[in-house]
Amino acid sequence: MIEITNLSKSFGPLNVLKSIDLKIKEQEVVVLIGASGSGKSTLLRCLNFLEVAENGEISIDSEKVISQKTNLNKVREKVGMVFQHFNLFPHKTVLENIIEAPIFVRGENKEEAREKARILLKKVGLQDKAHFYPDQLSGGQKQRVAIARALAMEPKVMLFDEPTSALDPELVGEVLQVMKELAREGMTMVIVTHEMGFAREVADRVVMLADGNIIEEGHPEDIFTNPKHERTQRFLNQLL
Numbered sequence: 001m002i003e004i005t006n007l008s009k010s011f012g013p014l015n016v017l018k019s020i021d022l023k024i025k026e027q028e029v030v031v032l033i034g035a036s037g038s039g040k041s042t043l044l045r046c047l048n049f050l051e052v053a054e055n056g057e058i059s060i061d062s063e064k065v066i067s068q069k070t071n072l073n074k075v076r077e078k079v080g081m082v083f084q085h086f087n088l089f090p091h092k093t094v095l096e097n098i099i100e101a102p103i104f105v106r107g108e109n110k111e112e113a114r115e116k117a118r119i120l121l122k123k124v125g126l127q128d129k130a131h132f133y134p135d136q137l138s139g140g141q142k143q144r145v146a147i148a149r150a151l152a153m154e155p156k157v158m159l160f161d162e163p164t165s166a167l168d169p170e171l172v173g174e175v176l177q178v179m180k181e182l183a184r185e186g187m188t189m190v191i192v193t194h195e196m197g198f199a200r201e202v203a204d205r206v207v208m209l210a211d212g213n214i215i216e217e218g219h220p221e222d223i224f225t226n227p228k229h230e231r232t233q234r235f236l237n238q239l240l
């Protein structure tokens with residue numbers, strides 16, 4: 001589903017991603033870990049073309065992306081993204097937030113988009129919040145709306161960048177629950193998170209980034225119980 005080859009990205013003199021190779025299969029759930037500043041967000045942003053990598057290739061769902069010919073909007077539609085800080089439109093209701101892109105980007109008609117939004121709201125447990133504004137919702141509810149909004153574009157892949165890091169601890173579970181359900185349904189997902197319990201339960205693979213490289217990857221059970229790289233050991237110990 002995703003194939004990243006020799007990807008690199010710098011900001012000025014700072015070489016954030018050095019040479020990343022990563023293949024992600026359809027329906028696979030990959031959790032990205034690594035210290036703050038190790039390039040996790042940059043890697044996700046490259047996958048969604050919010051950042052342009054200097055070198056390397058990315059293909060998503062068999063479409064090669066780093067080339068002049070690529071229609072970025074078309075590829076972006078395949079990749080849903082959920083951010084730490086929700087990024088909902090504050091002046092739009094929950095329903096309006098969800099139907100905006102399906103109508104204006106995908107060209108769905110309003111009725112069709114509304115109907116789908118209602119189904120998605122039910123899926124994330126917010127069917128009674130369609131006409132609320134974001135600031136009338138808790139952080140956990142906002143994040144569930146953000147997930148529904150991303151799903152409304154019918155993406156092939158969902159990217160999550162620390163989706164629960166800005167939430168009060170008691171609200172983390174409801175968001176992870178929705179993500180767990182998505183994984184169970186077979187969504188291909190790349191998730192940056194420090195929720196190691198979740199990673200252990202849901203991830204097919206854990207990938208550790210350090211200094212712009214993937215230094216270790218494997219099944220969560222192996223990475224968490226028997227990390228091989230000293231940097232991974234240190235990182236995991238800090239989370240305990």
Ligand code: ADP
Nearest residue numbers: 011014016034035036037038039040041042043
């Ligand atoms: P992580 O998500 O793992 O914490 P990031 O990908 O956000 O790491 O950042 C990696 C490094 O790149 C950091 O040193 C950060 O300061 C730098 N960086 C990220 N985005 C930019 C940007 N737009 N301009 C300059 N430097 C950036």
Ligand code: MG
Nearest residue numbers: 040041042161
């Ligand atoms: Mg980050």
